Each structure stands twice: as C-alpha cells, then as structure tokens.
Amino acid sequence: MALEALFGPVLEKSDKSEVKTSELSKSGDGVLGIYFSAHWCPPCRGFTPQLAEVYNKLKADGKDFEIVFVSSDRDPAAFAEYHSGMPWLALPYANRDKKQELSDKYGVRGIPTLVLINAATGETISKEGRQLISKDGAAGFPYKG
Known part of the structure; x- marks a missing residue:
C-alpha cells in the first residue's frame, strides 16, 4: 500500500496513541497533507494555527482530509510538545x-512545507500546500494545485 510505504x-x-497507517483513507478524493515543520521554526509556529483551523473546518464539513506531521525538531521532547497542540497525526x-x-x-x-498527495494512490497533488492553504483556506479543497 502506498501510504504504508x-x-x-x-x-x-x-x-x-498509535494509528495503523493502513486505516487511513483510501477514497479516490481523499487528500493527505505531509507537514514538514518544527517547534523551533517561527514561520512554522505562525502557519500551524492557520493549518489547524483549515483542517478542523474540513473535518467538520466531512471532507476526506488528513495531515501527517513530519518533525524537524531537535529532540523527542520538543516534538512531543509541538505535536501536542496539533489535531492531526505524526x-x-x-x-x-x-x-x-x-x-x-x-x-x-525548508520548513514549513506542506505536500499534498492523493490518499488512495500516493500521487503528488502539490508541493505548494502551504501557499494553497494560505491563499484559499478550506474553500480550496481538494487543492488541485
């Protein structure tokens, strides 16, 4: 499976708590964001709340959207502190x-970087997810680039 790979x-x-990667969406219109970020990065700390707002809106609207945080933090404690304020997976x-x-x-x-992929196939939708979210917010879903 593409996401497990x-x-x-x-x-x-x-x-x-853990979630099996295999349990993530496999629908053709599902979008998965891969969020490269770190607590020590000021632009990341500025973008994360904006991304969380869009994420929560899309989830509330029943959209098939998930995010996986990929940390560039310097140690597990910084990662845990930063991830504790995020509503998504890591x-x-x-x-x-x-x-x-x-x-x-x-x-x-560089970070923050948000890569958007098709959750079913793993194909890249856009490597400019941060710009798409900043420009269009939740209204831009499913972010076709």
Missing part, C-alpha cells in the same frame, strides 16, 4: 530514516 506501519496521535519522532526519505522524496529544502 511512505510512513511505515504506524502513525502517532498527539496523545501518543510520523513517530524515532523514525528519523523515514523522515529523511520523505524529505528527499519531496525535495524539502
């Missing part, structure tokens, strides 16, 4: 190899 078998909720901090694989795959050169 990207993230591994489990993702983490902000309360530290790649477990200990999975640094997958973090590097994802950064390389999507050409991440």
